[in-house]
Amino acid sequence: MRIRGFCCGWLEMDRAGLISGDEGTMRIPIPAYLIEHAGLTILFDAGLPPELRDSDSERAREIAPFFGCDLPPGTNLVERLRSCGIEPGDVDMVVLSHMHFDHVGGSSLVLDAELVVQRAEWEAAVADVAGDQYMRADVDVERPRRLLDGEWDIFGDGRVVVTVTVGHTAGHQSLRIITDDPRELILCGDACYLRRSLDTRSLPTSSFDASAQLAGLEWLDERERSGARLVFGHDPSQWPMDLADDRVIELTSIHADG
Ligand SMILES: [Zn+2]
Secondary structure, three states: OEEEEEEEEEEEEEHHHOOOOOOOEEEEEEEEEEEEEOOEEEEEOOOOOHHHHOOOOHHHHHHOOOOEEEOOOOOOHHHHHHHOOOOHHHOOEEEOOOOOHHHHHHHHHOOOOEEEEEHHHHHHHHHOOOOOOOOHHHOOOOOOEEEEOOOEEOOOOOOEEEEEOOOOOOOOEEEEEEOOOOOEEEEEEOOOOOHHHHHHOOOOOOOOOHHHHHHHHHHHHHHHHOOOEEEEOOOHHHOOOOOOOOOOEEHHHOOOOO
16 A cells, blocks of 8 residues: 655645644645555545636635635645556545545546545535535535545455544545554544644634544544654644755654644
């Protein structure tokens, strides 16, 4: 099994949007993950929508009041995949932690891949016609998709398991992987933004279900104490933060200390 991660752009945002009560702004990485196992090529999350590179695009103007956006050449999903020797048509499946634009946006570049989303998340995104939480452009009802009602062991060998971590959104999910070492690796998604979120049990100003998200942090903490490595949703200490830095990280070597 090979697992690689890369930043599909960076956002500048209010710190309170990451941890309630914090002040100022923070530049955060927007990671996506490439997993190759047993003949399948899977993505976990897809990074920013490619249109955000053009600051005059409709989508860029939509997010501009809330986020500063950097998606330099070389960093959108397809460019990242090609730097890994993968063509967009090679991707079999995109497992989405949830359907916020910074996770689903790049999936428009791998249109043949099946989306894997919790049914509750898909339905929440479809129902949000006002676009309060989800961007309309990201809800493609024509898209091939597999809607899950809970856990899913993708290969049936226990190596890559989709696990429900509701709280941040209505149907958030994380990915539990057993690497070749063998060791447990959890791609948290936005179940946990930062190392500090876990250590201080801190939530952002708003979440779909705060008590469920706190329960998710308890679970992640318990897994880490049992030896799991955690990769947080947007922790700058785990990713290259330089715009010119085009590193792809082999996830088995990632710094889990934050
Ligand atoms: Zn996010």
